[in-house]
Amino acid sequence: MHNYRLQVSYDGSRYKGWQRLGQGESTVQGKIENVLAERLGKSVEVVGSGRTDAGVHALGQVANFKSEESLDCGELKTYLNRYLPDDIAVVSVEKAEEEFHARFHAKEKTYLYRIWNEEHPNPFLRKYTLHVEKKLDVARMKKAAKAFVGEHDFTAFANARSKSRTMVRNVYHVEFTEGKGLVEIRVRGDGFLHNMVRKMVGTLIEVGLGRMEPEEVPEILASLDRERSGPIAEACGLTLEKVGF
Amino acid sequence: MHNYRLQVSYDGSRYKGWQRLGQGESTVQGKIENVLAERLGKSVEVVGSGRTDAGVHALGQVANFKSEESLDCGELKTYLNRYLPDDIAVVSVEKAEEEFHARFHAKEKTYLYRIWNEEHPNPFLRKYTLHVEKKLDVARMKKAAKAFVGEHDFTAFANARSKSRTMVRNVYHVEFTEGKGLVEIRVRGDGFLHNMVRKMVGTLIEVGLGRMEPEEVPEILASLDRERSGPIAEACGLTLEKVGF
Numbered sequence: 001m002h003n004y005r006l007q008v009s010y011d012g013s014r015y016k017g018w019q020r021l022g023q024g025e026s027t028v029q030g031k032i033e034n035v036l037a038e039r040l041g042k043s044v045e046v047v048g049s050g051r052t053d054a055g056v057h058a059l060g061q062v063a064n065f066k067s068e069e070s071l072d073c074g075e076l077k078t079y080l081n082r083y084l085p086d087d088i089a090v091v092s093v094e095k096a097e098e099e100f101h102a103r104f105h106a107k108e109k110t111y112l113y114r115i116w117n118e119e120h121p122n123p124f125l126r127k128y129t130l131h132v133e134k135k136l137d138v139a140r141m142k143k144a145a146k147a148f149v150g151e152h153d154f155t156a157f158a159n160a161r162s163k164s165r166t167m168v169r170n171v172y173h174v175e176f177t178e179g180k181g182l183v184e185i186r187v188r189g190d191g192f193l194h195n196m197v198r199k200m201v202g203t204l205i206e207v208g209l210g211r212m213e214p215e216e217v218p219e220i221l222a223s224l225d226r227e228r229s230g231p232i233a234e235a236c237g238l239t240l241e242k243v244g245f
Numbered sequence: 246m247h248n249y250r251l252q253v254s255y256d257g258s259r260y261k262g263w264q265r266l267g268q269g270e271s272t273v274q275g276k277i278e279n280v281l282a283e284r285l286g287k288s289v290e291v292v293g294s295g296r297t298d299a300g301v302h303a304l305g306q307v308a309n310f311k312s313e314e315s316l317d318c319g320e321l322k323t324y325l326n327r328y329l330p331d332d333i334a335v336v337s338v339e340k341a342e343e344e345f346h347a348r349f350h351a352k353e354k355t356y357l358y359r360i361w362n363e364e365h366p367n368p369f370l371r372k373y374t375l376h377v378e379k380k381l382d383v384a385r386m387k388k389a390a391k392a393f394v395g396e397h398d399f400t401a402f403a404n405a406r407s408k409s410r411t412m413v414r415n416v417y418h419v420e421f422t423e424g425k426g427l428v429e430i431r432v433r434g435d436g437f438l439h440n441m442v443r444k445m446v447g448t449l450i451e452v453g454l455g456r457m458e459p460e461e462v463p464e465i466l467a468s469l470d471r472e473r474s475g476p477i478a479e480a481c482g483l484t485l486e487k488v489g490f
Contacts, residue, residue: 078364081364086368123302
């Protein structure tokens with residue numbers, strides 16, 4: 001069997017997320033599998049490094065699929081980009097080791113959450129940012145974000161439906177970039193619970209707006225009480241930027 | 246009469262350009278005039294610094310309108326952004342001198358043309374760039390672009406339907422920025438003929454792809470022959486970035 005590794009970039013606005021769902025549900029995995037099935041003449045499973053939720057974008061999603069037929073990577077990349085919708089792009093296709101598995105072997109992920117923080121809307125970033133009109137106090141947000149770094153039980157920042165073996169995750173860093181009206185929050189870790197990044201960001205925004213104190217965040221984390229953390233920030237602001245193996 | 250100056254940013258993708266047209270034609274000027282008419286209870290003309298064509302974007306379009314009623318700038322900005330479609334944003338509203346006229350007093354304009362120059366498409370920039378798959382030789386394009394700088398008769402780079410008093414324009418600079426898969430061309434001048442920036446860029450792309458020599462560009466300019474210049478580059482790559490007064 002030949003194993004191929006894809007890097008995929010997508011505007012998640014009109015998809016119900018990465019993962020294939022039932023008939024008639026538009027997902028990124030589904031779109032790629034359909035085009036590959038046309039090319040290979042048989043159905044194939046494309047394994048992603050992880051799900052992205054409905055409306056979440058990706059710059060560097062990584063996926064793999066297996067094929068009995070040996071394929072030319074350049075030709076396949078061109079084929080996929082020709083037949084995929086224009087909000088999904090295959091950035092690269094490479095031959096992978098036979099045992100490579102995009103989900104099992106993913107060691108770390110970097111998510112980027114982008115906030116448009118001006119009073120007026122931004123027509124060009126309206127689908128790729130959360131619009132927060134009131135000026136955020138980023139110094140307070142940075143202070144609060146320190147609580148997330150390190151190995152913690154993130155139960156308080158998971159979706160209630162999260163059903164992982166363990167709720168412990170290691171967050172390597174939370175970085176802020178400011179400028180040109182944007183506040184960007186980059187979170188890197190060994191993995192994330194369902195809705196974890198968005199709930200972390202939703203909490204940081206509460207802090208940035210003065211509705212919560214930075215000192216409350218470590219307390220909320222320790223409480224394991226998801227009722228105390230902030231809301232799940234909108235999907236459109238979130239991008240899976242990079243997956244490390 | 247009170248005179249108000251607006252800075253307007255828009256994603257031109259779904260508009261037939263800036264300038265108001267007949268009934269049922271979606272234009273940026275038309276959208277703004279409709280919302281202002283609602284607010285003021287009477288129709289009003291919004292004067293833009295210049296037309297942008299169908300599909301062309303703007304970051305810093307400047308416009309003005311007159312009102313008998315004295316208006317609160319902050320309140321008006323909020324009102325406009327609330328009722329305008331989300332692909333048009335009013336960045337600022339200021340009181341202007343009574344004689345200020347956005348078109349007559351515009352002294353210079355900066356246009357930005359963005360090219361996505363990677364083999365794979367870019368889902369996030371697909372509406373805001375021209376996709377050129379083959380690698381552009383930017384050094385050749387820079388060499389060719391020197392011909393445009395200065396005061397010239399730009400007949401060879403105008404749309405055939407251009408009907409200006411004079412075809413002479415002064416181009417102050419043509420600047421290139423490269424990186425992250427993008428080639429950006431910034432053109433600043435005292436004014437531009439219809440389609441002039443897009444025809445200049447279309448010609449530079451021919452040079453960048455090796456289909457035309459840099460040395461031909463000054464000859465084409467001198468020839469005043471629009472048959473010899475390159476094609477009009479697609480509207481979606483063009484953004485009116487700034488207007489100087």
